[in-house]
Amino acid sequence: MILLPSLPKRSSKLLIYVGIAIATAIAIVLLLRPTPVGVEVGRVEKGVLQVTVNAEGMTRVRDRYILAAQVNGHLDRITLNEGDTVEAGDVVARIDPLPQTTAVQEALGRLAEWRAQRAGVETQRPKTAALAQARSRIAAAQANQRQVEARVTQTQAALAQAQRDRQRAQYFAATGVISRQAREQAELNERTKQEEHNAALQAAQAARSEVAVAQKALTILQAEQSDPDYLLEVYNARIASVEAELARLQDEAQRTEMRSPVRAQVLRVLQRSAQVVSEGTPLVEIGDPTQLELVVDVLSSDAERVAVGNAVYVTSGTTQLKGQVRRIEPSAFTKTSALGVEEQRVNVISSIDASTVLGDGYRVDVQIVVWEKPDVIQVPLSAMFRCDRAWCVFVVNNGKAQRRKVTVGQRSDTTAEIQQGLTAGELVILHPTEQIEDNRTITING
Structure with a gap:
């Protein structure tokens, strides 16, 4: 058995302290190290991008007709119902024509009265015989005037000869060639011729006066001949007025039946019950519900x-x-939004093939495509944020967030066109928060 030399008590305590310090340092490093941030990601895709204007629209029948009362009168009860089909020429509503018939009879009576009074005016004209007699009288007076003026010429010549004879007789009597009696006879003859000439002049004046009187009489007759023309014009105007009124009344009497101009369906019955209506009152609205348009x-x-x-x-x-924009109305109108804000809006009219699905007055959600392009690099709008007056996204790269500037083109409600900065297939972080920084370690949720 090998025995290790024992360490001094002081050295063992030092080792313990060093170990605790190393463990503490490691724990502090681990605690201060950034923890990965959980994120949601989306993929950069390449495909068709559509930019749309989104709004609400309403369907309506393209060609609708409102049949209105064409005359004043009593409307018969309308028996048609909404949805009924009517053919072109079918009677849709009827109005009692009795008031129009009475008015026609009254107009006919006035017309006969004015025509009778106009005929009476014609009797006030001078007869043709009176005019012929006046012209004959003028001719006779003019003939007499010519005869009398010829007599004046004759008496004037005889007077001139008598004056010469008297002058010779006075000369010869003074010289004693002729007797005093012969001179007096010549003077008497001159006075006689003078009286005859004066009588002829007076007769000529009377003949001229007779001609003037006859001409004046003819002028008066001719004036009387044209005097009734004013009254005739008055009666002619009255007759024309009554005839026009009669034509209108007869036309109205024939328009007491409202007929459908086309084959269609009844959309609305505006006046169903029997009642008195005035001209222009809307009665029935018809149209073809298979021919719709979108407003x-x-x-x-x-x-x-x-x-x-x-x-x-x-x-x-x-x-x-699907449909297509047919017309954009030229004038805008003011409309108050749901938030109480006044907005200027414009009606866009489009065609729509919805005859088997929708009807008149349906409210629908509409997307109008204002820009479309295929093979577009696009990214969700929720991935973009502002950075240094540009647009940026965070791209997932080896478990870290990499900030990248991008050039943005067209944008729809959910995605944006990326012209530069991304390629198809890359992952981007959606809804980036302030915790995400460049090169921050991330974990993908889900």
Whole structure:
């Protein structure tokens, strides 16, 4: 048996103290060493990325017709029900035409009255014989005037000759060639011719006056001939007015049956009971529920990104449908959101093939694709965070978190396009917290 030399008591205590110190140091190192942080990770993928504008929409019949009362009257009870099919030309509603019939009879009475009064105006015109007689009188007066004026010419010539004879007789009497009696006879002859000439002048004046009187009489008759024209115009206007009213009333009397313009289904019966209705009252709304379109009101800022032809995806319960943007309305409108905020929104109209699934007025969730690209490197939005005015992610590398800057392109509601910084298949940390730092050891949960 070999006996080891015993250590001094003081040395053994030193070894014990050194061992305790080493164990304490090891424990402190182990306690101060960072513990791995549990994280959730996602994989960088490569595939199709769609950027969408999400909103709520409502279906509506594309071509709908509201049949309204075309005349005032008493509406018969409408027997159609919602969902009934009507053919083009089928009677949808009827209105009692009695008021229109009464109005037509009244208009016919007024028309007959105005026509009778117009015929009476014609009797006020001068007869044709009176006009012919006045023209004959003028012709006779003018003929007489010509004869009298010829007589004036004759008497004037005779007077001139008598004046010359008197002048010769006075000369010869003074020289004693002829007697005094011969001179007096020449002077008497001159006075006689003067009187005859004056009588002819007066007769000519009377003939001219007769012509003027006859012409004035004809003028008066001609004026009387055109005087009734004003009254005729008045009656013509009244007759035309009544005829127009009569045509309108007769047309209204024929429009007391409201007929369907197309083959469709009854969407709503707006006035079912028998009652008095006025012209323009909506009665029945019809349309083809198999021909639907979708109305989506989006924020005006989102509408700027939407274009005609964009694909539209519709979700209604478990049903997934597809459509296409047909039209973007040019005017925005103000709408108050659920939070009480006024927003400017724009209606986007799209086609939708939902004839066997949806109906008129259904509310659905809509996604309008405003950007789409295949083979895009994409990462979940929850993996990105801001760093130095850029975007960064934590990539899992050998059990540690490695911070990496990335260049971001388009973004959807859940993922973002990565133009630089990542490759497909890499793992990134989702929802990074302040505990995660560059090169921090991590453990993947789950």
